[in-house]
Amino acid sequence: MLNVIVVDDEPLARKGMLVRLAAFPELKVVAECANGPDAITAIMELTPDLVFLDVEMPGMDGFAVLKQLQQQINKLPYIVFVTAYDQYAFNAYEVNAVDYVLKPVESERLKAAVDKVLTYHAASDNQKHKDQLAEAVARLTGDQADIILERLDKAEPVVSSRFPEAISIKDSGEITRVPVAEIDWVDAAGDYMCIHTRDGQTHILRRTMKELEAELDPRLFVRVHRSAIVNVHTIAKLQMLSNGEHQLVLTNGQSVKVSRSYKDRVKQVFSH
Missing domain, CATH: 3.40.50.2300 (Response regulator)
Incomplete structure (x- = not known):
């Protein structure tokens, strides 16, 4: 009015x-x-x-x-x-x-x-609402407000995805692009990581777990252990062992230990 x-x-x-x-x-x-x-x-x-x-x-x-x-x-x-x-x-x-x-x-x-x-x-x-939205999104994502306004005007997604669709892995003079959606789970082994994919392959990536976790969409991947990340779509069961610990059973039959500090985060996956 x-x-x-x-x-x-x-x-x-x-x-x-x-x-x-x-x-x-x-x-x-x-x-x-x-x-x-x-x-x-x-x-x-x-x-x-x-x-x-x-x-x-x-x-x-x-x-x-x-x-x-x-x-x-x-x-x-x-x-x-x-x-x-x-x-x-x-x-x-x-x-x-x-x-x-x-x-x-x-x-x-x-x-x-x-x-x-x-x-x-x-x-x-x-326009005022657009400006306010652009400022809020800019603070959250680091994108420039004028770019966000341009996306609004073109009816494009306001927040561009900051998570890559594939990860490049160098090995023996070759670079392999591994689609993120094909990753079942990841475990750390010393100063490198083993990326296990849906086709049964294992790729060696010389990165830290923290660096990789930052590149993976938290809606699709969950940290279950200090040295393990799992694709939520591959989780079949959460089991409680006789010693009080928990483990995940993946759709490929692989068992992955869940540490106590990440137990609540894993349980959230089963609440949706």
Whole structure:
């Protein structure tokens, strides 16, 4: 709902405008003013979203009101000028008014002006939400906010995946790309790791477990031991042994020990 102020030096004109505006559930009139100085005071205090501003007022006309407001506040409300003379239309657009309506105000013409304001406001509000989202995502991911806004405009995923689809493994002068989705589980062996894949192969990777874990999507891989990571889609069973310890049984029959410090993390996999 937009807060509205009606400004007109003629009491009957104000009353007529209030009656017509009551037909719009999106609008709430919060004040009515009979002259320019009162309008400036009310706008400064109430910060309305929309002002219907009479152009022809004694002492300070509508253009003078707008000029003074521009000097005193940073964000102007939407302005719709109300005038008895069509020649003011050019000036109304020149000072960035959203629209103007002629007296006597016709309901259909007023509706067109209100619809234009609502369209402007929806676009502005949507942009504000986009900006806020971009800033939040930028803080979370480290991506630049303008890049995130560009993705929003193109209806692309806001957060680009930071997890690689494959891992490159160097061995004997060759580089093998192992698809992450094909990894069943990983175990550490000294200063290197053994990556066990779905086709039964084992690849040797000279990286630390911590480094590899940072590259694997935590929604797909779970750390089950200081020296083991498992693909959640390969987990068949969680077993409790007679000595109180736990182990996983994978779909390929492989057993992987679960350490106490990672037990709760593993149990979360079975809660989904």
